Amino acid sequence: MSWFLNFMNSSIGKKMQMAITGILLCLFLIVHVIGNLVLFAGPNAFNTYVEALSSVKPLVRSLEVVLALMFIWHIFNGVRLTIENRKATPEKYLMNKAAENSKLTSRTMGLTGSLIFIFLVTHLGTIWRLFQLEHGGGKFYDIVISGRFGFNNIYYTLIYIFAMALLGLHLRHGFQSAFQTFGWNHSKYKPLISGVAVFFWLIIPLAFMSIPIYFGLLGGGN
Amino acid sequence: MNVTLKVWRQSNSQSKGFFSIYNVSDVSEEMSFFEMLDMLNESLVEKGEEPIAFDHDCREGICGTCGVFINGRAHGPISGITTCQLHMRRFNNGDTIIIEPWRAKAFPVIKDLVVDRTSLDRVMMSGGYVSVNTGGTPDANAIPISKVNADEAMDAASCIGCGACVATCKNSSAMLFVSAKVSQYALLPQGMIEKKIRAQNMVDSMDEEGFGNCSNTYACEAECPKEISVSHIARMNREFFKASIS
Ligand code: HEM
Numbered sequence A: 001m002s003w004f005l006n007f008m009n010s011s012i013g014k015k016m017q018m019a020i021t022g023i024l025l026c027l028f029l030i031v032h033v034i035g036n037l038v039l040f041a042g043p044n045a046f047n048t049y050v051e052a053l054s055s056v057k058p059l060v061r062s063l064e065v066v067l068a069l070m071f072i073w074h075i076f077n078g079v080r081l082t083i084e085n086r087k088a089t090p091e092k093y094l095m096n097k098a099a100e101n102s103k104l105t106s107r108t109m110g111l112t113g114s115l116i117f118i119f120l121v122t123h124l125g126t127i128w129r130l131f132q133l134e135h136g137g138g139k140f141y142d143i144v145i146s147g148r149f150g151f152n153n154i155y156y157t158l159i160y161i162f163a164m165a166l167l168g169l170h171l172r173h174g175f176q177s178a179f180q181t182f183g184w185n186h187s188k189y190k191p192l193i194s195g196v197a198v199f200f201w202l203i204i205p206l207a208f209m210s211i212p213i214y215f216g217l218l219g220g221g222n
Numbered sequence B: 001m002n003v004t005l006k007v008w009r010q011s012n013s014q015s016k017g018f019f020s021i022y023n024v025s026d027v028s029e030e031m032s033f034f035e036m037l038d039m040l041n042e043s044l045v046e047k048g049e050e051p052i053a054f055d056h057d058c059r060e061g062i063c064g065t066c067g068v069f070i071n072g073r074a075h076g077p078i079s080g081i082t083t084c085q086l087h088m089r090r091f092n093n094g095d096t097i098i099i100e101p102w103r104a105k106a107f108p109v110i111k112d113l114v115v116d117r118t119s120l121d122r123v124m125m126s127g128g129y130v131s132v133n134t135g136g137t138p139d140a141n142a143i144p145i146s147k148v149n150a151d152e153a154m155d156a157a158s159c160i161g162c163g164a165c166v167a168t169c170k171n172s173s174a175m176l177f178v179s180a181k182v183s184q185y186a187l188l189p190q191g192m193i194e195k196k197i198r199a200q201n202m203v204d205s206m207d208e209e210g211f212g213n214c215s216n217t218y219a220c221e222a223e224c225p226k227e228i229s230v231s232h233i234a235r236m237n238r239e240f241f242k243a244s245i246s
């Protein structure tokens, strides 16, 4: 077991844990966004979809436990890395033109991640919690669209859009970075990885955003 | 041309440092950056002041001894060169030039612009060599090596250990340096034999020395005077993973 702990606590091991949990969270995003897009199909379709999910509660619950573990692991490790890395650079330069050698998104993973975390907490405390309290009754669509913490609340709408933009920035760097971490940096596969990356850092956040934009800002669905 | 220098001065590793301002006049465009500093130092000595300490040796871009942070960039504003290869024609009359030592916990300042980079030496001592018996010098081409591997190993071997990668990294990670060494040996028949234990030991040693964790900003690749590719870091990640699980 010592080899395992040694690996997990090594700099490269910590990187790999970050990458694995990050990619699994990306897979979760696909499932989540598809579900959200059902809102465009109208109240009946969305309520039926959520109720169908409720009917397989044990499965949903166990996946939620895995997901929560991924988040906790990713966040715990991310905070640990960010703190350790600060300690490794106790003195800053008077002048540092970091913009000339690296991308802003790569230097702000701790910041974008932390802001996403704040959003995650508000999201769980509002829509997610209200969904848990609801048992059937076809109210799910209304919770999202016209509820107190739904998209007719302009503040919630703007926070949601902002958070998805941050998610896009986090994944702009994060997605391709994970493959470098796994050691899959090869000129043959690079175009493929950056192609798939566009789906995760651009298309998925835009798809998430389209809902608050349509129902919140443009007043759709009424 | 005339330039104003803002230079980090620190008399020893214990003392507190500060920036000193020097006006240097009659600098010729043909001077190298270090010749400009030499000229300043001569005038400081004449005035009975302590000259600015900076590391240098070959002054032809091959030894890796030199290296300072100039105007916010490791080895100065030009990519792909060491500090000793920087010339004053890259600056303009009236410029203020900020000169700072490499900043990293693993590179403590010894004096002024000179830092202690023996942490890199200790990482080398943990595995940056071949210890299997390889016999005498073989005939050229007696050991077949693919051109691709030979080229990549040669690219990795061009690392001069200057530490710019660490200095520019926001995490003070030494991954580019260590991966260049791991790659260089892992690609060649003599080094391949010990590649697992080497990756393991060098990464362990790197972590012990207090370098930070890589977060793939790729600033190292952009500032490396030998333009060593981060694909070597990817190779080291693979090698370390394989070494850990088998
Ligand atoms: C749905 C949400 C999230 C997804 C899909 C996600 C995805 C990713 C991915 C793919 C990476 C790249 C891993 C690598 O560099 O190898 C990453 C890195 C990172 N994530 Fe997240 N992440 C999410 C939320 C968060 C949160 C809430 C935090 C909170 C602190 C966070 C903090 C970080 C940090 C600090 C890194 C950089 C690690 C490093 O510097 O090596 N992430 N994330």
Ligand code: SF4
Residues within 6 Å of the ligand: B158, B159, B160, B161, B162, B163, B164, B165, B166, B176, B177, B180, B220, B223, B224, B225, B226, B227, B228
């Ligand atoms: S990898 Fe490049 S920047 Fe780093 S020590 Fe070697 S030559 Fe210097």
Ligand code: FES
Residues within 6 Å of the ligand: B055, B056, B057, B058, B059, B060, B061, B062, B063, B064, B065, B066, B067, B082, B083, B084, B085
């Ligand atoms: S003095 Fe040798 S590389 Fe600059």
